[in-house]
Amino acid sequence: MSDAAERETEDKTPRQQDEAPREPVRHLYLVDGSGYIFRAYHKLPPTMTRADGTPTHAAYGFTNMLLKLLRDIGARDAIAVIFDADGKSFRADIYPEYKANRPELPEDLAPQFPIVRDAVRAMNIACIEEPGYEADDLIASYARRAEEAGAKVTVISSDKDLMQLIRPGVEMMDPMDGRIIGPEDVEKKFGVEPGKVIDVQALWGDSVDNVPGVPGIGQKIAAELIQQYGDLENLLSHAEEIKQKKRRENLIEFAEQARISRELVRLHDDMELDHCLEDLRAHEPEPDKLRAFLEENGFKSIATRLGLDDGAQQVAAPETAEAAYELVQDMDRLRAWIDEATRQGIVAVDVETTSLDAMAAELVGVSMATAPGRACYIPLAHKGEGDGSLDFDGKGGAPEQVPFEAALDALRPMLADPGVLKIGQNIKYDCVVLGHHGVEVTPIDDTMLLSYVLEAGKHGHGMDELARLFLDHETIPYKDVAGSGKSQVTFDRVPLDKALDYAAEDADVTFRLHALLKPRLLQERMVTVYETLERPLSPVLSRMERNGIKVDPGVLRRMSQDFAQRMAELEEKIYELAGERFTIGSPKQLGEILFEKMSLQGGRKGKSGAYSTDADVLQTLAAQGHDLPARVLDWRQIQKLKSTYTDALQDYINPRTKRVHTSFQQAVASTGRLSSSDPNLQNIPIRTEEGRKIRQAFVAEEGNTLLSVDYSQIELRLAAHMADEESLKKAFRDDLDIHAMTASEVFGVPLEGMDPSVRRSAKAINFGIIYGISPYGLAQNLGIDQGAARDYIKLYFERYPAIKGYMDEKKRSAVDDGFVETMFGRRIYLPEIKSKVPGRRSFSERAAINAPIQGSAADIIKRAMIRVLPALEDAGLGARLLLQVHDELLFEVPEAEVEATTRLVREVMENAAAPVVDLSVPLVAEAGTGRSWAEAH
16 A cells, blocks of 8 residues: 555545535646656755754755645646655566666655655645556556546656656646646657657667667657657568668667567556545645644745744745844944854855945945854944934934944955855945945855856846745845835835844845855856856956946037937928927827828838837838938937937936946846946947937046947857858958958959948848848848848858858757857857747747857957956056947056057957967957047047
8 A cells, every 4th residue: 555545544534424525526736756856856955954964955845846836736626746666666577777777866865755755745635656666657547547537637747758648638737837748849859749759769768767779779760760650560560671771770680679668668557546536636734734844844934934833923034944133233243243254154245225326325234144044134324213313322313233334344354355255146236335435345156147147048137036936935025124106215214123134134045045056057067157257257347337437517418408409400390391290209199190191101000099100110211202200210319319318427427426337237138248227338329420429428537548449340250250151261360351252252243343332231241140130131221122132141141151050050959958058158048949929939049040149259358358457457557447338348548558558458358268269260359549438439
């Protein structure tokens, strides 16, 4: 009798006798418990034990995963968790070597199997296993019994061996993302429908389970053979017809081995079962029983989350240890925490401030965590309900706190200690804030960057989302402690009891995330990307943000006035062309003027009933020779420049430094490219005269010059290298005009006397190709019909076949792997690459082509940024790195050092890929200098 049956007998549960007859089971969920525990084991770091020293991290993860599953599937008729029983199965009698190569269970996993079975029972779920059989056989048998009773079956697993069960009425659900695995997914994986999976596996074999298969036949060939001959027996009976000699001989020689393999992989769905479907009815867990299990194993955070903690007012800490948060209000306790962090050599750090703008923020307090659930908050500048003076009188003045400077003096040595690793979530912000007070934070680890390196493109990397994803924990919302809307207060006005829970939780969750994410770098071979690119770049960006760049407000004011005048002139012209005055910024009114009053062709209404007047529509009309839409485009461009830059930038000038300090974002673009915000200095238009004028306002301090060093055509160069297109590589090595050469090669025109428009067409193709441009997109860019654009692309690929090969290979690998990689190993995940929505799939295919190129360029300039600052210091040069904009670095350089700095920076940038990547094309960095950014570019 199984454990579950024994439990039912011992409990003598009367529910089946006492309850009135119910509707038959209509939906049965069968959970692959053996697969679940292995997922949990590899998901969490091995740092958790219960009071008796038994490891519990896999059991904790299993419990969380099962609770999440119950929450996700909601109402359910019946559910059971199925496990492999100890000992060998009947398959070892068929083939003694079956699973003979499987390694022993890890020492810290074996003792957790009884705990996960207890977890299932504590949740009042049937826990089933059967000696001599595997969990998969039980799942197959219960699925068949439920199907025969007219019930739908959902198997919770992603195990490929269970895919043979998929059929009408029986589905699989991936436990990680809730995705339903259907027949089409099986066919994509195996090349055959679910009913023929065992035939493919019989030929292919399974090295993990030591299923022999037929030598020399892999998955692809196996699928082709089964598709051709229908099933294994028919194939074997016609083996002599196989044309390929070795394949024919192996099929004949190993026919019996193939039959044995088929028997090994076939799931037995005819077992005698101890439970009827009614026994598997879903029931709510008994609170006392579940509470006892959670307490016994130290899963207090789960108990808190489920409200089974006897009303304890702990923060819902997402780990084993019960949250123990301390408010530090005197120097003795602060020194004790500092000593503890120093002894351990690792501490999570987080600052609380009055603003998200690191350059404007005032430091309010510091939190630290030294272990899961063990954290403190050190208030430094909280104000009371009175005038906010720090008089510590307890009567409306500030609450009791450690004196500001004394606390920083105590913290400073530990935060700079090279023997203590400081962990932060977006720790660059904390470093900038603490840097205002002369506090250096080094060395650092950043959980945001760890997540970004491991899973760029999969999800966001903010702490709230990471806590939810990896810890199944909801963090305290900021509005819960500081209010929202007009009633929101800055953090220095938050009462200390609320501030403690919020701030300490930030450090605690960061510590836990680090323990989970950092080990994955080695497991997933991402150490190099993190350790040589993202982590060392963070302090470089901190310095750049603190440096800022000088902006002349007078230039901005004059440009705003000029833009306002030009807008007014354009408005009058637009009114004249329209024959009436209207609100130009109103798409509805503009659409009515264009398509109703003026009767222009091409109008299309959206869901709101208004005509679309986006840039594409207006550009099409302007290209047809209509003056009004052309003038509206001019007006929109100037209006955007005025509102976004010349007006807004004046407000961003820091009153203390007289400079603008943008914030660089490392973990936004999945390709690795940096972005900037508050203000965004990377999207200032440079292709129009008006846009270029904006850069005139960015100037050097007196006695200095701005130096701009920009990679020349880096993405085209990398495309030639990565595709191994020899003719393009040679052109770059010979320093030829790549666009003119492409025009000559593709269009068959001589280089001498080439029409500039032909070169421009080639340039559009060169850059368009590496972005996966379509004939439609190229036609729009060049103002030609799609047929001509298609011919241009065809000619290009005929001349440069390696480029086409590169594109096809990247799309294939993205489909197979779900991601693409840069030359430096950065992974960019493309979750929509298999989307059934054509637009999403096409976007991902274009990303698969371009992301490795763009990402490699981003990695190279990051390597240059990391190297250039120490190189400048070693050379005794005083240049400061101010901005990074795509392929350009902008420095502020003492006038006497311009020549030496230019030479050094170009050398660093042109050799930034080495020694990791030996490029087959040269990198070229072009430099310019001037008093303003516009002059230097």
